[in-house]
Amino acid sequence: MQKTLAFLLFLLFLSLHLQLRCEAAAINDDDDDLVENICKKTPFHDLCVATLHPISNSSTSNIKGLATSMANIVLVNATDTLHYIEGLIKQSSDPKQEKALAGCAELYISVVKYELPQAIEALGKGQYGFANYGISDAAKLVDQCEKGFSGTSESPLSDRNKLIHSLSQIAVAIINVLAKG
Amino acid sequence: MDTPNPSHATYYTPLPEQPSLDGIPAARRRPLKGFVVIFASIIFLVSLVGLILNQSQEPSTPSPMPNNDHKPSSQNEPFSQQMPRGVAEGVSAKSNPSAFDEEKVSYNWTNAMFSWQRTAYHFQPEKNWMNDPDGPLFHMGWYHLFYQYNPDSAVWGNITWGHAVSRDLIHWLYLPLALVPDHWYDINGVWTGSATRLPGGQIVMLYTGDTDESVQVQNLAYPANLSDPLLLDWVKYENNPVLVPPPGIETDEYRDPTTAWVGPNGKWRLTIGSRHNTTIGMALVYQTTNFTEFELLEGVLHAVPGTGMWECVDFYPVAINGSVGLDTSAGGPGIKHVLKASLDDTKIDHYAIGTYDPVNDTWTPDNPKEDVGIGLRVDYGRYYASKSFFDQYKKRRILWGWINETDTETDDLDKGWASVQTIPRAVLFDNKTGTNILQWPVEEIESLRYNSTEFEKILIEPGSIVPLDIGTATQLDIFAEFETELLASATEEEEEEAYNCSSGAVDRSTLGPFGLLVLADDSLSEFTPVFFRPTNSTNGTLTTYFCADETRSSLAPDVAKQVYGSSVPVLDDEKLSMRVLVDHSIVESFSQGGRRVITSRIYPTEAIYGAARLFLFNNATGVNVTATLKIWQLSSAFIHPFPLDQ
Numbered sequence: 001m002q003k004t005l006a007f008l009l010f011l012l013f014l015s016l017h018l019q020l021r022c023e024a025a026a027i028n029d030d031d032d033d034l035v036e037n038i039c040k041k042t043p044f045h046d047l048c049v050a051t052l053h054p055i056s057n058s059s060t061s062n063i064k065g066l067a068t069s070m071a072n073i074v075l076v077n078a079t080d081t082l083h084y085i086e087g088l089i090k091q092s093s094d095p096k097q098e099k100a101l102a103g104c105a106e107l108y109i110s111v112v113k114y115e116l117p118q119a120i121e122a123l124g125k126g127q128y129g130f131a132n133y134g135i136s137d138a139a140k141l142v143d144q145c146e147k148g149f150s151g152t153s154e155s156p157l158s159d160r161n162k163l164i165h166s167l168s169q170i171a172v173a174i175i176n177v178l179a180k181g
Numbered sequence: 182m183d184t185p186n187p188s189h190a191t192y193y194t195p196l197p198e199q200p201s202l203d204g205i206p207a208a209r210r211r212p213l214k215g216f217v218v219i220f221a222s223i224i225f226l227v228s229l230v231g232l233i234l235n236q237s238q239e240p241s242t243p244s245p246m247p248n249n250d251h252k253p254s255s256q257n258e259p260f261s262q263q264m265p266r267g268v269a270e271g272v273s274a275k276s277n278p279s280a281f282d283e284e285k286v287s288y289n290w291t292n293a294m295f296s297w298q299r300t301a302y303h304f305q306p307e308k309n310w311m312n313d314p315d316g317p318l319f320h321m322g323w324y325h326l327f328y329q330y331n332p333d334s335a336v337w338g339n340i341t342w343g344h345a346v347s348r349d350l351i352h353w354l355y356l357p358l359a360l361v362p363d364h365w366y367d368i369n370g371v372w373t374g375s376a377t378r379l380p381g382g383q384i385v386m387l388y389t390g391d392t393d394e395s396v397q398v399q400n401l402a403y404p405a406n407l408s409d410p411l412l413l414d415w416v417k418y419e420n421n422p423v424l425v426p427p428p429g430i431e432t433d434e435y436r437d438p439t440t441a442w443v444g445p446n447g448k449w450r451l452t453i454g455s456r457h458n459t460t461i462g463m464a465l466v467y468q469t470t471n472f473t474e475f476e477l478l479e480g481v482l483h484a485v486p487g488t489g490m491w492e493c494v495d496f497y498p499v500a501i502n503g504s505v506g507l508d509t510s511a512g513g514p515g516i517k518h519v520l521k522a523s524l525d526d527t528k529i530d531h532y533a534i535g536t537y538d539p540v541n542d543t544w545t546p547d548n549p550k551e552d553v554g555i556g557l558r559v560d561y562g563r564y565y566a567s568k569s570f571f572d573q574y575k576k577r578r579i580l581w582g583w584i585n586e587t588d589t590e591t592d593d594l595d596k597g598w599a600s601v602q603t604i605p606r607a608v609l610f611d612n613k614t615g616t617n618i619l620q621w622p623v624e625e626i627e628s629l630r631y632n633s634t635e636f637e638k639i640l641i642e643p644g645s646i647v648p649l650d651i652g653t654a655t656q657l658d659i660f661a662e663f664e665t666e667l668l669a670s671a672t673e674e675e676e677e678e679a680y681n682c683s684s685g686a687v688d689r690s691t692l693g694p695f696g697l698l699v700l701a702d703d704s705l706s707e708f709t710p711v712f713f714r715p716t717n718s719t720n721g722t723l724t725t726y727f728c729a730d731e732t733r734s735s736l737a738p739d740v741a742k743q744v745y746g747s748s749v750p751v752l753d754d755e756k757l758s759m760r761v762l763v764d765h766s767i768v769e770s771f772s773q774g775g776r777r778v779i780t781s782r783i784y785p786t787e788a789i790y791g792a793a794r795l796f797l798f799n800n801a802t803g804v805n806v807t808a809t810l811k812i813w814q815l816s817s818a819f820i821h822p823f824p825l826d827q
Binding site: 127137144 | 321322323348354410411628823824825
């Protein structure tokens with residue numbers, strides 16, 4: 001009798017545990033589904049998923065949250081790149097490269113100080129047009145930075161510039177989904 | 182909406198000798214009844230009048246505009262309804278130089294021709310009338326431009342402040358109107374004004390309002406929300422006006438307050454243009470600590486006899502070493518001050534360089550013979566109401582200028598728009614000559630460039646032209662350098678009288694003219710020469726002139742076709758160089774790095790779209806000309822409304 005009781009309790013615990021696990025998995029699946037659905041609508045699906053998936057939690061469980069997260073990620077990358085550029089300038093021995101780097105620093109300062117923070121604030125207020133304008137503009141400035149190296153030595157910022165450009169395009173695409181929905 | 186305050190009549194006393202207030206009550210904005218009567222008689226009288234006046238009209242200078250001092254009875258004469266717009270209201274003439282539209286045969290402009298005239302990368306509203314640039318400033322990453330704007334028509338009137346923003350002074354986004362005429366103190370027009378940025382970030386805007394009694398007063402406005410990067414909404418100070426015409430100043434000759442600057446006693450100063458005894462142009466000075474209460478200083482910042490009313494006064498410091506722009510409050514050693522005025526009587530912007538005494542608040546020109554209004558012009562072409570500001574972001578002094586149309590008012594109404602702004606210019610003191618400023622298009626324009634073509638040492642023999650194969654020739658950034666080589670066969674030149682460009686590009690001499698033909702068609706039925714003409718003056722020195730000749734610019738008879746230009750200093754080690762921005766119906770031409778600038782309005786009928794070409798020409802008789810050029814195509818700036826409503 002006691003063995004049966006113990007076995008039944010065990011089954012009860014097991015089913016409860018499994019149920020909880022299922023529920024937990026269901027929440028994660030919803031988040032992942034959302035990320036997956038949104039990222040399908042961006043030009044860089046894999047990058048989008050790889051970026052948003054690790055940070056998807058309850059605060060990003062809606063599209064606006066994802067858009068804001070992505071915009072913040074662009075800003076973080078841009079800020080980091082700006083510091084990187086400043087470091088490169090200090091070490092630079094090639095005047096042409098230094099000039100291109102200085103040009104990039106100017107552009108990145110503008111992006112980090114004005115474009116992206118204003119876009120993120122506008123996003124928070126639901127001003128999607130303004131937000132998109134700012135993030136698209138940031139992407140253009142990053143392009144300009146990269147172009148500044150054409151004709152001189154290879155750009156030490158290619159990978160970073162390309163990444164930020166792609167992330168910006170993803171952000172804009174997500175905001176477009178927001179604006180329509 | 183405020184009801185008019187009857188007690189405001191006590192702030193000033195209309196001067197008894199001013200016919201402009203007492204004698205022309207009929208000269209309101211819409212003299213409808215008079216208009217109908219006059220229009221009926223115009224058809225009979227205008228041909229007679231036009232015949233007489235056409236014969237006496239000088240071809241190369243605009244006929245002087247009637248102003249407020251005109252006899253009151255002129256209102257009843259047949260051509261009073263052709264008085265240029267704005268004059269009766271107390272501002273300078275706002276319609277084109279030829280005041281007699283009706284009797285000139287209006288050209289059969291097609292929609293294609295009109296559409297082509299719209300510029301691709303210059304600032305202009307989507308439609309309707311624009312004039313003076315206002316309150317330019319940089320705030321939270323955005324450049325702001327405000328501008329005199331008529332929301333209802335393509336002619337001057339109902340003046341409000343339009344508003345646009347840009348990240349780079351080139352790609353503009355239209356915003357809603359910033360200020361509209363909705364109080365008694367600006368009900369007849371929200372006119373020109375300037376912004377002052379206070380330490381701590383506050384922005385104050387002072388502007389001229391035309392009151393319900395057509396008196397010019399100065400009003401204060403400020404952003405409703407300073408943390409709004411777009412500065413969409415503006416608040417008018419509850420106790421406007423903050424300034425009214427002082428005793429002795431005509432109530433309609435008191436306008437266009439400048440950006441303020443800080444003096445040694447810590448107080449702000451600003452200047453407002455006016456005139457004394459109708460012919461002495463002058464700049465009044467006020468001091469303030471709070472921008473609501475002002476003290477008029479005795480005396481003036483400066484005055485110049487014979488120059489008439491000073492509109493749109495601008496006053497700013499420049500660094501003598503000519504490397505960066507300066508904040509409006511900058512001063513001390515190594516700094517000179519530029520004083521600029523737009524002359525109401527001639528519609529020309531003049532400036533002079535001199536020294537500012539901040540203790541006495543007076544300014545003295547370096548060269549009294551080239552004082553404000555009698556010496557250098559800001560721009561030697563169609564250009565007016567310019568205003569500068571300090572770009573604290575990139576440390577530049579940036580200059581805006583209003584470019585009116587030179588076609589007819591009828592044309593403007595037909596095409597639905599009038600006026601553009603220049604490309605903003607960075608201003609520096611010319612350290613090499615020490616006597617002028619340099620103006621240069623802001624570097625951000627380079628972002629529009631694509632497809633460059635280079636030409637190395639092209640030879641143009643006397644009396645010949647050379648086509649430049651660059652593709653479409655309506656949106657260009659042209660850099661050209663010229664060298665000349667005297668031919669053995671060159672005849673010794675008779676010493677010439679002063680040339681001064683007026684005889685245009687057909688006036689041949691040994692050493693010139695030579696340069697570019699812009700907006701030309703293959704058959705050269707239309708072309709606009711932009712050129713140099715070195716001339717041996719009577720005392721044996723060489724003077725070089727820089728000119729733009731519009732006389733062959735268009736087959737249309739109803740557009741103005743001036744010859745513009747001036748002598749330009751050329752230093753011993755310098756080649757002759759010009760930079761020309763072509764943008765459909767506007768051409769901005771810069772010589773010797775911006776030492777002399779000419780803005781032209783061109784309205785071709787043939788040399789448009791794919792038919793427009795670019796040539797080199799050499800009309801000299803005794804020199805071979807060698808030209809080296811780099812020419813970029815410029816894309817459109819795609820100026821459009823700000824995406825606000827999403």
